[in-house]
């Protein structure tokens with residue numbers, strides 16, 4: 001995952017990412033356990049875990065976000081590490097991750113799951129959420145249409161698996177799947193340009209070789225088309241679908 005984040009904007013305008021993560025914390029069984037928050041970003045959920053009595057450590061591949069995490073929560077430990085390549089001597093009771101794994105290519109998921117398996121104690125819990133099958137189908141569909149209208153190919157930059165596909169990967173990595181749910185969660189975005197800002201923040205890869213003016217044109221046209229479906233009672237929404245799972249290392 002080699003993403004350059006605008007950490008301040010992410011923290012200010014996309015706070016819902018960690019707000020929704022609180023329900024995931026409630027899936028942890030037990031008190032005072034050691035928890036690795038994998039892909040901790042700005043550390044907001046590492047802080048929540050710690051506030052709920054867990055011995056939480058955050059790990060992230062982004063130096064920009066880690067800097068914000070360390071500045072915001074100097075009392076906590078944050079480690080630099082990539083989910084696909086990390087290795088740790090310490091074994092944790094829980095590996096926790098919110099809204100991270102869809103950034104990892106399908107080919108790299110087995111490596112990441114093996115690292116998580118190795119980081120857990122026997123009996124350890126793996127609790128996570130990512131974008132699931134059908135996530136942002138309206139947004140990516142509209143962008144694809146606008147790319148193709150201009151003779152360009154749109155490649156979806158995320159991995160959004162179904163329950164069956166991901167449960168199978170978890171089992172291959174040695175986990176027992178205890179719980180897996182796929183559900184819609186229309187999510188309110190902040191501000192009058194909420195959807196435009198969301199696309200600019202999160203959908204960067206397809207625009208890497210696209211001229212800036214053309215990028216603006218594509219995004220503005222997609223946003224215009226999406227208004228009918230994703231602008232509801234004066235607010236912009238993202239058509240999220242979540243895949244939420246709990247698995248254990250036997």
Ligand code: BEZ
Pocket residue numbers: 099102130131132135158202240
């Ligand atoms: C998600 O949380 O589902 C997500 C966020 C940003 C980009 C893609 C997916």
